[in-house]
Every structure is written in C-alpha cells, then in structure tokens.
Amino acid sequence: MTARVLVVDDLLPNVKLLEAKLRAEYFDVLTALSGEEAISIANEQQPDIILLDVMMPGMDGFETCRNLKSNAATCHIPVVMVTALDQQADRLAGLNAGADDFLTKPVQDIALFARVRSLSRLKQMTDELRHRHAQGAELGVVSPAALEELGDEERQIMVVTDDDLIDGLEGGVAELPAACNFTYVSDGRAALEALREGTPDVILVDLGMESYDPLRLCSAVRSFEGSRLAPILAIARSADTRRLVRALDIGVNDYMMRPVDPQEAAARIRTQLKRIRYVENLRASFNETLELAVTDQLTGLYNRRYLATQLPRLMQEARSKGKPLSLMLLDIDHFKRVNDTLGHDVGDMVLKETAERLRLSVRGVDLACRYGGEEFIFVMPDTDTTFAEIVAERLRASIAKDPVKLPDDGLGSSELGVTVSIGVASMDPNDTIETPQSLIKAADEALYRAKDEGRNRVVLRAA
Known part of the structure; x- marks a missing residue:
C-alpha cells in the first residue's frame, strides 16, 4: 500500500x-x-x-x-x-x-x-x-472527537508470553491508570480461547514465544470479528527483525525491544489505550448519528424515514412466514386547539406523553413511529385484526383515562384530558397485492371515519 x-x-x-x-x-x-x-x-x-x-x-x-x-x-x-x-x-x-x-x-x-x-x-x-x-x-x-487523556474506566490488557517477561512489565504498572488490569497467558491457544469470550483493550504478544507461533496468533486476532481493531503490541529481540517486519505487515500496531523497559512499556500501552478510546468515540458518535437520522427528536420514537425502510421488510417477512400483520394509525384529537390555546410547549408535552404510552405498548417485534405532526403509526407483526383491535382499544382507553400532567403554574399542578382516534388495517399474508402505501392508506381512511363518528374511538379497515 x-x-x-x-x-x-x-x-x-x-x-x-x-x-x-x-x-x-x-x-x-x-x-x-x-x-x-x-x-x-x-x-x-x-x-x-x-x-x-x-x-x-x-x-x-x-x-x-x-x-x-x-x-x-x-x-x-x-x-x-x-x-x-x-x-x-x-x-x-x-x-x-x-x-x-x-x-x-x-x-x-x-x-x-x-x-x-x-x-x-x-x-x-x-x-x-x-x-x-x-x-x-x-x-x-x-x-x-480528540485523542483524550485516559479516564477511570476499566481497561483489560492481555500479555501472551511463555517466559519471565512479566517481571519487566510489572515495573511499569504504576505509570498506567489504576483501572488497568493485566491478564497473563502462557500459551497462544489459551489466548485464542480467551479472545473468543471477550476482547481485551490491548494485547501484548511475545514474538519469541516457542509454545505457539506468535505470528499466527497475531493473524488470528486480526481475523476475529470482535478483536479486529484491538491494538496489538509486539515484544521482540534485536535478532527478530524479519519476524517483526512480518508482524507489522500482519497488522501489529506497535512494538518494543527486549530487554523491556517498564516505563517505555507503560508509555506505549498508554498510547494504544488512548488511540483505541479515540476509535471507540468515533464509532459511538457514528452510531449516534445513525440513530438520530432515524429517530424523532421530540418523542424518541422512530421517524417516517425509518418506517419507509422497515414496513416493506416487515410485510415481506409476514408473507414468507404466512403470518398476518396489522398497522395502527393514531391521531391526537383536537391537537391544534391545544397548541393554539395552551401553547406549543404544552403541545410538545402531549406528544411526548402519547409517545410514551405507545412505547409501553410495544412488543419486541413491534415498530412504533411518529408519522408526522400529531400522528403515530404502530406496526404489529404476527397480529390479526381481532388482536390489533384489542391493542388499539386498550391504548385508546389508557390515554383517555389518564390525563397529561402539566407543569405547576403557581396555582397548583393542572391536568389536561387527551383522547385519540385510531384507524386499524391488517394485511392477509396471502394477499400479494397489498403494498405499504395501500396499507397505510387503508388505516388512514379508517382513522378519518373515527374522526367523523365523533373521535376517541377505534375503527377497523372497511371490508
């Protein structure tokens, strides 16, 4: 390269x-x-x-x-x-x-x-x-993101060697954060088994080890999914130049020469710990960015973009398994009146409380999303019309029964009664014509009928 x-x-x-x-x-x-x-x-x-x-x-x-x-x-x-x-x-x-x-x-x-x-x-x-x-x-x-100083979080350091190298490393422990824990393994095979159970933060490999090929161990560390990015620090002798070059080509991050200086060992381990923490922060922030891209910021539910990618997949799975799927479209009644009379802050509280009630009704396989404005969609795999109606009615009754608590305005805490209208549409797994758009439209039409019939009710898709 x-x-x-x-x-x-x-x-x-x-x-x-x-x-x-x-x-x-x-x-x-x-x-x-x-x-x-x-x-x-x-x-x-x-x-x-x-x-x-x-x-x-x-x-x-x-x-x-x-x-x-x-x-x-x-x-x-x-x-x-x-x-x-x-x-x-x-x-x-x-x-x-x-x-x-x-x-x-x-x-x-x-x-x-x-x-x-x-x-x-x-x-x-x-x-x-x-x-x-x-x-x-x-x-x-x-x-x-930046290369930060090490914090107090616990770090695991594995040392793989079959001789007295341990004494040379122990002297540098004091130079490392107190939460660094050393594990010593005298056989490469035992190290591989340990890596299958969990990945340490830094792995030290003695290139002079005779009980197992150290280069094969380094290669295995790089091939395992869990340890692919784990820093490897090789320990070599002056005569091991060729082996060291090969180790660097395999993916070893750093090395030090024998006799091991404890302070140098501590400095190199500290560098690797800081670098892996930097990578961890980058990966965590990337995952956070992905989550923000598919999550509604106000309610914490998934957003419409995520629904557009997942609903087709869920419908396809339902067909392949021969299982029904139901979709609930929920709308907060008279929500515009809440915003106009009590303000958008109270409106946001109503949205968040409704989302929380919806979240409490979600099973592990269900999908709850904010569809837009005061509308929410609840997708229920392996659920037929009868059970979907029961879930919708239970959710409607829960929201109507327990008012939303408003902040204290100086006259004592107040409450706001909230109701919702719900339209329910189900998909027959043998129906090959139904699309995500047609299923949402059917639930939307049922929702409009619920509004026309007086709100605060559940209406099923028309036959």
Missing part, C-alpha cells in the same frame, strides 16, 4: 535522502524544514504519517509533536521520531510527547518502510469513521 508521508528535518540533505528512499517505495512525500512548517503542512495536507527529527532549532521535535497531538485536526496522524538520539530518556520523552514510535539512526530501510506502512494502514482504517464523524459534527449532532 502507498501513503502520504511528511518528512521533517532542518537539514536539507537528510530530507532529500529520506525523500528519495520513500519515493523509491512509491510513497507520496511532503517535506518541511522546521516544526512550524510541519504543523502548517499537517493542518492543510493531512498526511498519513509524519517522520519527525528531534534536534531542530527553534521548535524542536518534542514540542512539535506535542502541538500536533494537542490539535484536534492533527492528533490522529501517527508521528514517528527519527533521530540520532539514542538514550532511553530521549525515547521516553518522545513517547510521552505523543509520538507513536521513536527510531534511532541509522534506521534499517526495511524496518522503516514496514513501520510507515503499518502506521499508515492503521490511520487509514479510522479515516472513514473520522469523515462520517466530521459530517455529524458539522451538523451539530455530535461533538468533535
């Missing part, structure tokens, strides 16, 4: 050398000679990954990285620091600044390219979610 890479270094020869290597591998390359220029280009061009030098005059790499990660427009872009600094303190400083990796020069080309492809792939996996989330944010239905 290809990607757009931003190379940042204050030395032009270094930029040109890395640019030439990346272009030879068919990457699209952008360049910057300072931290300020890098931030500007990242905002405008949205690269897939940033290769960032640390030692630069003015704004150094650490400050540049912190700026990129604190900006909602660029926080999702992976940053790899490529520098001559080789001290562990420098590595930790880079990871704590938000970098996804810290590579020390000279970097092997094969390892660098594998890392670029891996991080670019992971970034592109979230781009579609980000795009949909951005549309929702522009419409004002969801709030902007």
Whole structure:
C-alpha cells in the first residue's frame, strides 16, 4: 500500500535522502524544514504519517509533536521520531510527547518502510469513521472527537508470553491508570480461547514465544470479528527483525525491544489505550448519528424515514412466514386547539406523553413511529385484526383515562384530558397485492371515519 508521508528535518540533505528512499517505495512525500512548517503542512495536507527529527532549532521535535497531538485536526496522524538520539530518556520523552514510535539512526530501510506502512494502514482504517464523524459534527449532532487523556474506566490488557517477561512489565504498572488490569497467558491457544469470550483493550504478544507461533496468533486476532481493531503490541529481540517486519505487515500496531523497559512499556500501552478510546468515540458518535437520522427528536420514537425502510421488510417477512400483520394509525384529537390555546410547549408535552404510552405498548417485534405532526403509526407483526383491535382499544382507553400532567403554574399542578382516534388495517399474508402505501392508506381512511363518528374511538379497515 502507498501513503502520504511528511518528512521533517532542518537539514536539507537528510530530507532529500529520506525523500528519495520513500519515493523509491512509491510513497507520496511532503517535506518541511522546521516544526512550524510541519504543523502548517499537517493542518492543510493531512498526511498519513509524519517522520519527525528531534534536534531542530527553534521548535524542536518534542514540542512539535506535542502541538500536533494537542490539535484536534492533527492528533490522529501517527508521528514517528527519527533521530540520532539514542538514550532511553530521549525515547521516553518522545513517547510521552505523543509520538507513536521513536527510531534511532541509522534506521534499517526495511524496518522503516514496514513501520510507515503499518502506521499508515492503521490511520487509514479510522479515516472513514473520522469523515462520517466530521459530517455529524458539522451538523451539530455530535461533538468533535480528540485523542483524550485516559479516564477511570476499566481497561483489560492481555500479555501472551511463555517466559519471565512479566517481571519487566510489572515495573511499569504504576505509570498506567489504576483501572488497568493485566491478564497473563502462557500459551497462544489459551489466548485464542480467551479472545473468543471477550476482547481485551490491548494485547501484548511475545514474538519469541516457542509454545505457539506468535505470528499466527497475531493473524488470528486480526481475523476475529470482535478483536479486529484491538491494538496489538509486539515484544521482540534485536535478532527478530524479519519476524517483526512480518508482524507489522500482519497488522501489529506497535512494538518494543527486549530487554523491556517498564516505563517505555507503560508509555506505549498508554498510547494504544488512548488511540483505541479515540476509535471507540468515533464509532459511538457514528452510531449516534445513525440513530438520530432515524429517530424523532421530540418523542424518541422512530421517524417516517425509518418506517419507509422497515414496513416493506416487515410485510415481506409476514408473507414468507404466512403470518398476518396489522398497522395502527393514531391521531391526537383536537391537537391544534391545544397548541393554539395552551401553547406549543404544552403541545410538545402531549406528544411526548402519547409517545410514551405507545412505547409501553410495544412488543419486541413491534415498530412504533411518529408519522408526522400529531400522528403515530404502530406496526404489529404476527397480529390479526381481532388482536390489533384489542391493542388499539386498550391504548385508546389508557390515554383517555389518564390525563397529561402539566407543569405547576403557581396555582397548583393542572391536568389536561387527551383522547385519540385510531384507524386499524391488517394485511392477509396471502394477499400479494397489498403494498405499504395501500396499507397505510387503508388505516388512514379508517382513522378519518373515527374522526367523523365523533373521535376517541377505534375503527377497523372497511371490508
């Protein structure tokens, strides 16, 4: 796969050398000679990954990285620091600044390219979610997403190793949120069984494991539906370069080398936890946007758009199963008078209370929708005319019996009596001519007859 890479270094020869290597591998390359220029280009061009030098005059790499990660427009872009600094303190400083990796020069080309492809792939996996989330944010239905600090929610971390690696990780536990729980598994097969029961938030896999092929384990994690997006952090030895490159190609998110530094392990785990939380927020907001698209904002019932997609499906299922289906069209009596005399706030209260009564009557297979204005539709699969009439009459009586409580106006709480008229139409499963439109029209005609006959009643479809 290809990607757009931003190379940042204050030395032009270094930029040109890395640019030439990346272009030879068919990457699209952008360049910057300072931290300020890098931030500007990242905002405008949205690269897939940033290769960032640390030692630069003015704004150094650490400050540049912190700026990129604190900006909602660029926080999702992976940053790899490529520098001559080789001290562990420098590595930790880079990871704590938000970098996804810290590579020390000279970097092997094969390892660098594998890392670029891996991080670019992971970034592109979230781009579609980000795009949909951005549309929702522009419409004002969801709030902007960002890489946030970790909260107090419980997080599960699985470590798969068959040696004494545990001691090296335990020292970094204090650097992680208190709610992080470690589970240690010494066999790859046992890890796969555990993944079938539940997916941890981060999975650490020892590439030197002998009891089970660690690459096969990583591949299985990526193939399972539940763990497909779970971050995998590989642990390798310096001699495992070829295996590590293969692991990155399979979909491993990050890695660290033995001997494991506890603080580095904590920093890398924390980065993965923040990133998976970011993805979770994007997915949750996308689901929220979908829900808002098919839900009536005032009543919380499904809207007319959702009805248009589901009623044909429900009718088709009824025919295939040889089961009847009934539809109830409900209209609040004299609703315009309520709005005109008591105001739209009271009208909204009446609509919400009616919707709540309707919701309480819904079975798991039923579909309740606000059809428009003061009209509601209630679709009842596997329900014949006789039972539909009983349900409609029970709902009508419930609404008429219990008035809507209005807010206290200073003279004590008041109540408003509300009634509804209901038209009911049923579909014979052997009728191949009935359409969603004709079924709704039949219920609408029955509703009009209920209105003409004095309201506050249930009328069935004419024979």
